[in-house]
Every structure is written in structure tokens, then in C-alpha cells.
Amino acid sequence: MNECVFCKIVDGEVPSKRVYEDGLCFAFFDKSPLAPTHFLVIPKKHLACAADITEADAMTVGHIYAVIAMLSRVLGFADNYRVVTNCGAKAGQTVQHLHFHVLAGKDFGSFN
Ligand code: 5GP
Numbered sequence: 777m778n779e780c781v782f783c784k785i786v787d788g789e790v791p792s793k794r795v796y797e798d799g800l801c802f803a804f805f806d807k808s809p810l811a812p813t814h815f816l817v818i819p820k821k822h823l824a825c826a827a828d829i830t831e832a833d834a835m836t837v838g839h840i841y842a843v844i845a846m847l848s849r850v851l852g853f854a855d856n857y858r859v860v861t862n863c864g865a866k867a868g869q870t871v872q873h874l875h876f877h878v879l880a881g882k883d884f885g886s887f888n
């Protein structure tokens with residue numbers, strides 16, 4: 777039995793505020809937003825973290841970045857946004873299903 781909360785969100789077993797969905801990926805607003813706009817984009821296929829990405833997933837990961845770019849234009853933040861992927865507990869990963877945070881609507885400054 778799959779206990780992954782993000783797989784359950786994809787399946788509709790756990791409710792979410794959906795931003796976008798297609799055959800490869802699902803986007804939904806983060807329940808604890810860290811910016812005025814904060815949503816997550818996940819592959820529908822379960823991968824635990826970025827370190828599990830292989831060449832077989834290259835199309836999906838590239839597609840996710842294209843979806844993020846499309847959403848940034850549609851939602852009006854194409855000029856200023858940040859994409860973050862945490863991999864491993866010490867990097868801040870709390871959900872073991874690969875996800876791309878999309879943050880926008882504020883001045884992030886330089887990355888440090
Ligand atoms: P991480 O810390 O793993 O990089 O990010 C996990 C993110 O998932 C956190 O920002 C957290 O707020 C969000 N999150 C965890 N569980 C849920 C949930 O059930 N629904 C939604 N919408 N977001 C969640």
C-alpha cells in the first residue's frame with residue numbers, strides 16, 4: 777500500500793488546490809506558503825527525490841520546467857520566480873516524493 781501523501785494528492789485521495797495537471801505532472805498550492813505564490817509541481821510517477829532521477833526521467837523533468845515556465849506566464853510572474861528542490865533531510869526535504877517548489881511574488885535577493 778502506497779502511503780506517500782503526494783501520490784495520494786495525485787490520486788485525489790488527499791485534497792489539494794490544483795494549479796495544473798497533465799499526463800506527466802501535477803501542480804498544487806503548498807499548504808504552508810513561503811511566498812505570496814507558492815505551489816509544488818510533482819511528477820505523477822513516484823520518485824523519492826532528485827537523486828533518483830535517471831535518464832529515463834529526463835523528458836518528464838524537462839517537461840516540468842516547461843510547465844513551470846508556461847504557468848509563470850499565465851499567472852503573471854515570468855519575470856521573477858524561484859524553483860527549489862530539496863533532496864535529503866539535511867537539505868530540508870520532508871516529503872519523500874520528488875517536488876519542485878515554485879515561489880514568486882516577492883524579492884528573493886541573491887541565493888545564499
Ligand atoms: P520539502 O520540505 O520536502 O522540500 O517540501 C514539502 C512541502 O510540501 C512543504 O512546503 C509542505 O508545506 C508541503 N506539504 C506537505 N504536505 C502537504 C499536503 O498534504 N498538502 C499540500 N498542499 N502541501 C503539503
Ligand code: ZN
Pocket residue numbers: 780781782783784822823872873
Ligand atoms: Zn509518491
